[in-house]
Amino acid sequence: MIGTADLDGNERLARLRLIRTPRIGPVAYSQLIRRFGSGVEALAALPALARRGGGALPAIPPPAAAEAEADRVARLGARHLFRGEAGYPALLDRIDTAPPVLIVRGDIALLDRRIVAIVGARNASGAAVRFARTLAHGLGEAGWLVVSGLARGIDTAAHAGSIATGTAAVIAGGIDIVYPPENAALQEAIAERGLLIAEQPPGVEPRARHFPYRNRIIAGLAAGTVVVEAAPKSGSLITARLAAEFGREVMAVPGSPLDPRAQGCNLLIREGATLIQSAADIAEALSPIAGVAARPADNFASAPAPAEADEPARAALTGLLGPVPLAVDELIRQSGVSAAMVQMVLLELELGGRLDRHAGGRVSLIAS
Incomplete structure (x- = not known):
């Protein structure tokens, strides 16, 4: 089984067909690769597995569809990065729902750095925007890769503050889709000077259901997540709670109890998140875990197949x-x-x- 090496062309196309097959999400994909050892063998096994499951075989995309996606991604100046390949983010690989494939455009070597996520309110206050930019700049100067979601407000400030030193943006749609529209220039700048990451195929417009998937990538990539202003039921708090589930550090910037935009951060701190007032605070909070070597990408090591259930x-x-x-x-x-x-x-x-x-x-x- 290929573990940390690059996959060959046939295997890459087989795995792409597998993940683009309806009903095959990250968990099913991982189990199929682990049991059968390759995408080629997993595809061949699908009819019998679906039949034993009591349903019809899901529609497997033809090889031509996978080839067309690969060609389109290449024309966009991007590439597919499969889970199990060398270069796949080590911390992201640790979570059970890690994306089977990422589409990346830019400097993939940035993923070898220590990574911290900064997220927050879209309708952030001016003071919070300035503070997020300052935090990101300080972390970048200290050698951290700052990751965020390219949304309005805090995300935009985090990218702007760290673009000169290293930033990665995880977007909810396809790698070629700009969202929000006013961040078109910033998105292109990140692709040229940092790293742009998408899970959805090219051409997919972001939908509400895509944002939680994007959030789990942000939380999974980073050793810790910093929240700068967030409403109690915001997507930023979803990212923070995912980070906690993944065993990562959760940090929050306190705010005035009179500002609804600060309620989410204050709630996180009350629940045990680390209170943050500077980039130095973040580095200190992450120092015990940021330097720990991630385990190799051996999660797809082929295991003996269990006997079929009676x-x-x-x-x-x-x-x-x-x-x-x-x-x-x-x-x-x-x-x-x-x-x-x-x-x-x-x-x-x-x-x-x-x-x-x-x-x-x-x-x-x-x-x-």
């Missing part, structure tokens, strides 16, 4: 599932079936269109 085991697992999400660990405990077998049955159900995956490692059956 019908009683499959029936027992299906009987425990319902429309209410259930933790996979709880499913293993109640069923008495091995973890490997449970994961295989869940994969079959997912490929058959009968299973939904939810946050926190929970699953549910889709109503017939």
Whole structure:
């Protein structure tokens, strides 16, 4: 199995076809590669897996579709970076929902630096915008790569403050789509002087459902996430909570209790986030973990395939599932079936269109 080396052309196209197949998300993709050892073998196994899951085979894109996407990405001056390849971000590789493929344009060597995320309100106050720019500049001067989401307000300030020293923008749409429109020049500057990162294929306009996916990439890339102004139910707090779930440092800049834009940050601090007042505070908060070497990208090492589940085991697992999400660990405990077998049955159900995956490692059956 290819682990930390670059993949060959056939394998790259096979993996691209695999991730562009409906019903195959990051978790299913990882399990398929781990079990079968390659995208080529995983594609060949899909019909039997979907059949055992009780559903029809999802529509696998033809080779021509993958080739067309690869050509388009290359024409845009970008490239696909697959999970398991050399250069894939080490900290991002640690999360269970790491994107199977990123589309990157710019200086990929920046991902080897220590990474910190700065996020915050789109309608930020002038003082917060200035402070975010100052934080980003100070971190960049200290050798950090500053990552954010290229949104209005704090994100824009973070990129502007660090573009001269190193910044990466994770966007919600395709690598060729500018959003918001007023950041067109900044987005192009980041692609030329920093790094632009997208998960969606070229041409995909950002939709509301894409932003949580983008947020988990921002949180997963960084050793820690700093929030500068955020409403209590904002996307920035989603990013912060994802960072906490990933075991990363969560930091927040305090604000006036009279300003609604500061309520989210004050709430984070009350819940245990580190209070930040300078770039030096951030470096100090991250110093115990930022220098820890990430484990190699061996998460796709091929493991012995478990024996196929017998019908009683499959029936027992299906009987425990319902429309209410259930933790996979709880499913293993109640069923008495091995973890490997449970994961295989869940994969079959997912490929058959009968299973939904939810946050926190929970699953549910889709109503017939």
